[in-house]
Amino acid sequence: MSLHDTLIYINSTVESISSQFTRLPGSSIILRYVRSSYQNDPARSVLEFCLFLFAVRYFLASKYSVTKKDFVRLTDGEIDELVDEWTPEPLVPAMDEASQTDVDKIPVIVGATGPKVKLATGKSAMNLASANMLNLVSNEQIKQDAINTVHEYxxxxxxxxxxxxxxxxxxxxxxxxxxxxxxxxxxxxxxxxxxxxxxxxxxxxxxxxxxxxxxxxxxxxxxxxxxxxxxxxxxxxxxxxxxxxxxxxxxxxxxxxxxxxxxxxxxxxxxxxxxxxxxxxxxxxxxxxxxxxxxxxxxxxxxxxxxxxxxxxxxxxxxxxxxxxxxxxxxxxxxxxxxxxxxxxxxxxxxxxxxxxxxxxxxxxxxxxxxxxxxxxxxSPELFSQLNANARAFREIISKSQYVYSPSDPDSPLIHLRLKSEILETRKIDDEDHVLQDIVDECLYNGVLITRNKYVQSAENFPILPSLKVQVTTGLNKKETEKAALVVKAAISKVVAKIPKAKH
Amino acid sequence: MSTYSSAVGSVVANKEERRRRSSSIISHVQPETIEEQIDQAALPNLNANWVHNKGAWIIHFVLIAGLKIFYDLLPGVSQELSWTLTNISYVVGSYIMFHYVTGIPFEFNGGAYDNLNMWEQIDDGDQYTPTKKFLLGVPIGLFLVSTHYTHYDLGMFVLNCIACLCVVIPKLPSSHRMRLTVPEVLSSTRES
Structure with missing residues (x-):
């Protein structure tokens, strides 16, 4: 084909396209728009055209996700296989020795709680392990009102x-x-x-x-x-x-x-x-x-x-x-x-x-x-001065112990007792909780119910030092509180003294 | 107290949501932590999902028409100026709405979207979705129309063009999670 023929072909194609175009509805508007927008300003027209092209490109692009798909699609066969392989873990795992001892050591109280409790073993004990600091637990009026409220509500x-x-x-x-x-x-x-x-x-x-x-x-x-x-x-x-x-x-x-x-x-x-x-x-x-x-x-x-x-x-x-x-x-x-x-x-x-x-x-x-x-x-604001007096009486006695110290405030009826660091060192105590539990047992044997401070260290943000927890109550008078303090002090001395000093 | 001191982090270290090369004014929003991803997935994003509704598409044309009528009613405003003002108002409004304000005005996911603007929240950041195509098409169309009706006055054209680019560029996939930092802010953050 010669050049001439090619040109004629192109010409006719363009002509037929433009005649087709003019037949389209609205084509005159587009032509008018293009003609009037050109206005002897090719640079601007090119810019507008580029923008138009860009928009078209954007519209034609296919959707994609920016979040990575971090899962694997499994076939039904694979799912069945995994289900068959799976053996369920027990809902409650078997207890290890430490937790078993913990559970076994929990004293069981028979009857209502209060400042003096009766244990399942038949012994009775002074209760310094409850937050019942003002002894409102034993208040008959409160009990009766609670019963009445249950009847009503x-x-x-x-x-x-x-x-x-x-x-x-x-x-x-x-x-x-x-x-x-x-x-x-x-x-x-x-x-x-x-x-x-x-x-x-x-x-x-x-x-x-x-x-x-x-x-x-x-x-x-x-x-x-x-x-x-x-x-x-x-x-x-x-x-x-x-x-x-x-x-x-x-x-x-x-x-x-x-x-x-x-x-x-x-x-x-x-x-x-x-x-x-x-x-x-x-x-x-x-x-x-x-x-x-x-x-x-x-x-x-x-x-x-x-x-x-x-x-x-x-x-x-x-x-x-x-x-x-x-x-x-x-x-x-x-x-x-x-x-x-x-x-x-x-x-x-x-x-x-x-x-x-x-x-x-x-x-x-x-x-x-x-x-x-x-x-x-x-x-009855006098309850609080009683409580304070009891707390101070307890602290007075326990502060004489050479084995423990209390980080608690002297005015606080919630009293923590920790083994002194020099005791831990000289006696090479590794399992402090065990020693503290022995002290708790010894106290209970002598008729005073106290507890270790219990917590889950793995759930805490910062380490908590093991301690004994004593909550003084107005349900016991000053004499009884002092007696309880003496029991606790003696129990500490007895248990710690039994642990031999490490040889240097 | 060794555990204690190691746990004391810096607010900025925890909160540093942008990674930036030294002296660059361009930075990118850090990927979400696993906690933030969980919070984001907890509920549908009510702040971004309404843009898919038909009404939300139509309202753009209604607003543009409303703006045009409003500027036409003002005495002394020529057709050229009226179209330019309409374009600029629409662009400013949509820029504030889609690209300037971050987070969610309602409280339902503990501020998990606090670092993302609305454009980035739409379709969970997916690109080239129908809504995003529509929202990009509207300002471009409005620009072409308004330059046409301003009779290609150069000043108006430049104004309209800049306004258009201001909302088109942030919508590009390459601008996703990108932030420009004003130099003063940069120097003050570098100090701390």
């Missing part, structure tokens, strides 16, 4: 508070607790452990900052983990370290969007028994613009002249603490937990705290019991 509500579970007794208990602690409002939860671990995530979210005491109990730690907030720990009760951490955080967040920030501490530390330095924490949290969440499970109804907890202990106004949570299962001898704070913070929890929204409400009789316990605490 039944044993439980079987529904969360937002769904038929919120009854008059709950409303009253909330009012009573708020009034007792001098705070604007209160909310009660069905479970003590879930209280603080719901309160923290209700307020702190991912990106928020929590500065927490390293010795906080496991409920607090779980709450912090669930919240997904960024957590920074400060050394236990070390206010210089707290200030250092706050200072560092404030430098790091400079120029970043403002997020919620909380200081979290326990009032009376469950695993140590000492009391947080509240005035200094309040000073620092105000200085660095944080809010304070205080976990007072072991301090409300325990310390302070009239049992109002750490705030009263230091003579601070409780409203300066933003959020206080606590347990009604300890000295209030009921069950569940409470959180007191401002009206707004309480309302927020009613729709945002997981433990409140999704748990069946506290049984009515427990709410009534908590109300009654608070009423007794209000009308």
């Amino acid at each position: 039944g044993v439980g509500v079987c529904g969360p508070p937002g769904f038929y579970g919120y009854q008059r007794v709950h409303i009253n208990a909330e009012k009573d607790i708020a009034a007792f602690l001098g705070m604007p409002a209160a909310i009660i939860y069905a479970q003590a452990f879930n209280t603080i671990s719901s309160v923290i995530p209700a307020f702190a979210k991912r990106g928020d900052i929590i500065v927490a005491d390293a010795a906080c109990n496991i409920a607090v730690c779980k709450g912090i983990t669930i919240s997904r907030a960024t957590v920074r720990w400060y050394e236990h009760n070390n206010m210089e370290d707290l200030e250092r951490v706050l200072e560092r955080v404030s430098k790091e967040v400079k120029g970043r969007p403002l997020t919620r920030r909380f200081v979290v501490s326990e009032g009376l530390f469950e695993n140590i028994g000492d009391i947080c330095n509240l005035p200094k924490i309040l000073e620092l949290k105000d200085k660095y613009k944080y809010r304070l969440i205080l976990e007072e499970s072991f301090s409300v109804g325990v310390i302070g002249k009239t049992g109002r907890g750490v705030a009263e202990y230091y003579g601070v106004d409780a409203t300066e603490i933003d959020i206080i949570s606590g347990s009604m299962a300890n000295t209030m001898v009921a069950g569940g937990g409470f959180c007191v704070s401002s009206e707004y913070a309480v309302k927020h929890q009613r729709i945002n705290a997981l433990g409140y929204v999704f748990s069946a409400a506290l049984p009515g009789y427990l709410a009534k019991t908590a109300s009654n316990a608070v009423a007794i605490m209000t009308t």
